[in-house]
Amino acid sequence: DIVMTQSPDSLAVSLGERATINCKSSQSVLYSSDNKNYLAWYQQKPGQPPKLLIYWASIRESGVPDRFSGSGSGTDFTLTISSLQAEDVAVYSCQQSYSTPFTFGGGTKVEIK
């Protein structure tokens, strides 16, 4: 199984500041035949189900604000919130869909400083 490791476990950021979350996979999730990274990011607010933010490592889902961006390739990925808003308080999780089981990272809790 591919192990997904996120860091940090939690972070506190001031409103309007940048938040950066890292995700590392135990093996590459880059599929050579289409040159796409099968890595997605989800946001989960308290008491709610996860919401898809980004797929293919860097493609924003429709309706997701452009302050959210994803980057990285192979085994190392980053989710960046360029200017943290109060409504961004949530747990963010990465997930690989390169091979079953489609494993998730442990999650990173983002709070307001």
Added chain:
Amino acid sequence: EAHLVESGGGLVQPGGSLRLSCAASGFTASSNYMSWVRQAPGKGLEWVSVIYSGGNTFYGDSVKGRFSISRDNSKNTLYLQMNSLRPEDTAVYYCARGRSCGTSYVFDYWGQGTLVTVSS
């Protein structure tokens, strides 16, 4: 718009069984990948199972041989039959739609979840 509603959760004793349901609306479940994902209290997300549009099924190692995913196309409903339940199966179980994405899929719609508690 797609909508998913889970039901069937509750309190069950270790070794017992439970069947979860996920009613889909706004799309045809049998034409999509449909998955179950669970989240233990205070923990991260764990992928449990998937049924492909063609009917193939796959399971996570922790539930293989105990859980079974299926669907009723006439009811547009997904199921998860859970047998030989253990305390570590305690979690909120989410039903999620997998949207085809290249050679794989992403979970673009989720239900609100149903809580399963395994305890004596």
